[in-house]
Amino acid sequence: MTAIDVQNLTKRYGDDVYAVDDVSFQVREGEVFGFLGPNGAGKSTTIDVLMDYVRPTAGSASVLGYDAQASAPEVHDRVGILPDGYSLYDRLTGREHVEFANDLKGADEDPDALLDRVGILDAADRTAGGYSKGMTQRLALAMALVGDPEVLVLDEPSSGLDPEGIRDLRTIARDHAADGGTVFFSSHVLSQVEAVCDRVGILDDGRLVTVDTIDGLRDAVGTGATVTVTVDAPPRDLAVDDVPGLVDVTVTDDAVVGTCVEPTAKLVFIDRVRDAGCTVLDVGIDDPSLEELFAAYTHRDVGATRREVEA
């Protein structure tokens, strides 16, 4: 079943500022879906529509079959939200925050167990006004988990978290999905999405550029892995033209470098270099980084090139 269904969603501010422009995608139940894009791409606006904080100009969004606007209470009964750009109540303690969420959601969660799960049980009796950014984020995550929601919506959840906090966050997201829940994970940091998400949607400038698995994204971009074979002497008669998936081979005094667009080409390439009469001293494999993938989709780094082409 579809957990989140966004159809031709458009949110326009004023006459011509499109925060989100005709975006459509589905998130399946039980998956961790990464929602990726640079700041200002429209991720939060999409989430704001899902949570009925803002109303769409056109199109619709629904969660577990409930329209986000017409049936907001039903949606909220099933969704836990860690919003972006929020703040908590300075004068309430951590425990009181969870109790407040319990009362509003009609849930009966043990506040201490939940605070322990997000790692701030020792600060349960301190007021949130004295919390660090990371502790605040952990408390907000605990509030999102109140009532064991079917769908967890996390908007930039790793902001303010230290590496340990990010690891805890990933564990919580994966556990949630393992229990059959759905996680909608929005971030501008690609490595965090890569680490937890089954599929990723990339948003750029209000438009959805692609939806795919991480592996699928790699394939689609088609930038192969760069294999650098360090040798003791240049190979004399290297025969690689027939290796499928191997391109752009260059030979220098102490190394042979090739680009493997097929994973199987790597070992064959190394074997051929050894067969060519040199001793292999080292092998380095450089997978295309996801940052490059991201850049390829959002045109952040290649903007200059593109302008040249257009000119």
Add this chain to the structure above:
Amino acid sequence: MSWRVIARREYRDAVHSSLVWGVVALVAAMVAVTSLVPLVVPQFDGDVLSGLGAATEFAAMLVPVVALVAAYLAIAGERESGSIRVLLGLEPRRGTVVLGKFVGRAAVVAVGLTVGFALAAVPTAIAYGGLPVVAFAGIVALTCALGVAFVGLAVGISAAAATRGRAMTLGIGAYLALALLWDLVPQGAHLVAEGAAPAGSVPGWFVLLQGLSPSGAYSALVQAAVHATEPSYPGIAGAVAGSPPTYLHWTVFVAVLALWTALPLLAGYVTFSRSDLG
């Protein structure tokens, strides 16, 4: 009952923030001092009811300030800080949020006013050698009603305003118009209709116009309450020449106060429920 949860949090937050104690101290001092004025001013006959009357005249101006300050940030403040995103994440019904905010802040103001009046009753009773309990209780209840009306107005403003600044501007505007400048309306109307400022007795419509603001309705109701317990004091229509028109009835002014509570709240809710929380 989510509105109760929100109201309870509002109330507890106000107690924690010592806002409610500020209200208590201010009101206690104000009532105690103004109720003693007739004792020290030689022209008045030092009667406890005229002392309480003086206190209510001051309350008609002070209570709106107290209520507006206590409630103008109820929703606009949360919108500016971003905690509204957490709150609406837990309770998306905006009407429930507005209702909970109103009930919570109204309780803060009502409790503050009641305790403040109760504290002020002690020096007043000592100075006059007694206190008319029924009239005093009526005055406290009416003062609470005035406070609640302005909380309704302030929460309505707060719901409609996107920012702190706008809420403050609207709040100050509402105070100036309704608590300070309203009296100019009947005065001006009298000048236009009769060609002169009112002197001595006034027409019935003049009294009605005076009582159409929350503070005006409050003053009229205080007059009615005091008159009910002590007939020698003039009632609502005391200044009207001849037989007073039927519309100068206390229920009309109760309705005025109720409308000033509900209508701004409703208008604020409608605006809030349609707005984008970007």
